[in-house]
Amino acid sequence: xxxxxxxxxxxxxxxxxxEHDGPMTSETLGQCLGxxxxxxxxxxxxxxxxxxxxxxRGHAGGWRISADLATVSLRRLHExxxxxxxxxxxxxxxxxxxxxxxxxxxxLEGTFAEAETLLLKRFADVTLADLAKDFARRHAERRxxxx
Amino acid sequence: xxxxxxxxxxxxxxxxxxEHDGPMTSETLGQCLGxxxxxxxxxxxxxxxxxxxxxxRGHAGGWRISADLATVSLRRLHExxxxxxxxxxxxxxxxxxxxxxxxxxxxLEGTFAEAETLLLKRFADVTLADLAKDFARRHAERRxxxx
DNA sequence: TAATTCGTAACATATATTGTTACATGAAGC
DNA sequence: GCTTCATGTAACAATATATGTTACGAATTA
Numbered sequence: 001x002x003x004x005x006x007x008x009x010x011x012x013x014x015x016x017x018x019e020h021d022g023p024m025t026s027e028t029l030g031q032c033l034g035x036x037x038x039x040x041x042x043x044x045x046x047x048x049x050x051x052x053x054x055x056x057r058g059h060a061g062g063w064r065i066s067a068d069l070a071t072v073s074l075r076r077l078h079e080x081x082x083x084x085x086x087x088x089x090x091x092x093x094x095x096x097x098x099x100x101x102x103x104x105x106x107x108l109e110g111t112f113a114e115a116e117t118l119l120l121k122r123f124a125d126v127t128l129a130d131l132a133k134d135f136a137r138r139h140a141e142r143r144x145x146x147x
Numbered sequence: 148x149x150x151x152x153x154x155x156x157x158x159x160x161x162x163x164x165x166e167h168d169g170p171m172t173s174e175t176l177g178q179c180l181g182x183x184x185x186x187x188x189x190x191x192x193x194x195x196x197x198x199x200x201x202x203x204r205g206h207a208g209g210w211r212i213s214a215d216l217a218t219v220s221l222r223r224l225h226e227x228x229x230x231x232x233x234x235x236x237x238x239x240x241x242x243x244x245x246x247x248x249x250x251x252x253x254x255l256e257g258t259f260a261e262a263e264t265l266l267l268k269r270f271a272d273v274t275l276a277d278l279a280k281d282f283a284r285r286h287a288e289r290r291x292x293x294x
Numbered sequence: 295t296a297a298t299t300c301g302t303a304a305c306a307t308a309t310a311t312t313g314t315t316a317c318a319t320g321a322a323g324c
Numbered sequence: 325g326c327t328t329c330a331t332g333t334a335a336c337a338a339t340a341t342a343t344g345t346t347a348c349g350a351a352t353t354a
Contacts (some may be wrong), residue, residue: 002311003237008169011251012239019247022340025330032247033239036313041331057331059320074254088235088341090150092159099289100166100179103282104158107221111269119262126254135250142246149309149342172299183344188300204300205352235310 004084006043009033010077011131012054013044018069019133023062050080062101069132075123086116150222151231153190157251158278160191161200165216165279168287170209190228197227216279222270 014030026037026044033040044063049054062066078084089112091105160176173184180187191210194200201213225231236259238252273281 003310004235005237005239006247006311007236008239008251008255011254012245012248015251028267032245038315038333041333042312045332048215048341055331056321057319057329059323059329061330074258075263083231085235086234089154090149090152092152092155098159098179098281099285100162101155101159103278103285104155106281107158107273107278108155111221111266111273114269115266116260118265119258122258122261122351131250131254133344134253135247138246138250142265147302147318153342154334163333174299184299185302185346187343188302194299202300204298204350206298206354208299208352210300214330 003088006075006081006084007078009035010043010081011074011128013040013064013133014047014072014077014128014147015135017063017065019126023056023060023064025062029063044095044146047077047080050076051081052076068119068129070127070129072128073124074126075120078120078123086119087112122140152236153231154221154225154277156182157194157228158221158275160187160210161194161224161275162278162282164200164210164212165275166282170207170211171201172209176210191228194224194227197223199223199227202254209240215276217274217276219275220271221269221273225267225270234259238273239286 012033013024016029016032026040027065028111029040029044030037044053044055052065052067052072054099056062056064089102089108091108093101094105096102096105149229159170159180162169163176163179173187176183176187176191188202191200191202195202199212199219200215201211203209204212238255240248241252245247
């Protein structure tokens, strides 16, 4: 299974937008992400529907963040993307009659649910502002190395 | 992406084998799992390579568990299957030059690594013997309801 | 010798993500 | 008003992975 990289993509895009004055076009963002402008529109459109970004058409148009960076957590972005499946491993049959399979499902589901809860909790604790800060730190470090 | 259900499958198969006297053929296991005998051989072959089961050919042949149920954890089975990817979500670029993307990757990787650690820890705590016990409980419960 | 069963390669199918093309819609500048 | 730029979306293609299927070889037992 190919892994869903949209959360990674929108984070990348949003941070570039945060560092940039004025709106950024799908074309530009597509170059940043190494993908097609249409893919950018498709994905960013979900964030627009969630009220996190706005899009303007025509000259000098593009995408703009419309929320406070400190209030946008990874969890919220994950939700905006439609809460895609987190795990690449799962049960063979979701509602089996076989009692053996029911035991297997119960064991796996419980474990996965616990891991998912932890993951979403961590996602809720990390905001775009946190990532922007981390980026600024890396940026400063690289400049220090160069000098 | 389609989810990998092999861990679920081998657990199902192993528990049926544990409840059954003598070896079970790929044909029979395939019927239990609702799949093809070749798929069973392919997957059980990985467990054979890990020393968890043995296969005998010819008349009265089939698959047999060759390990103590109490020593076979979900973790060990996961390893026997080649430690397939656990998450359906991931980074777009694994080794980006872009500092922004590096920050994004670092944040996601840290979070996913923590969830994976928890999951594998739980996997290590659950053995086939535990699942067999759980199945026995369900079995007894259903009989009680019937009476 | 025939029947059974695993071992494995090769190929087909199903599903999901991502990429691409095409065209409509709306906004800004000339 | 017309052109240009940009998003909005549908439709389709490409890609990746898991699973399913067919075919045949090898080993074991009746």
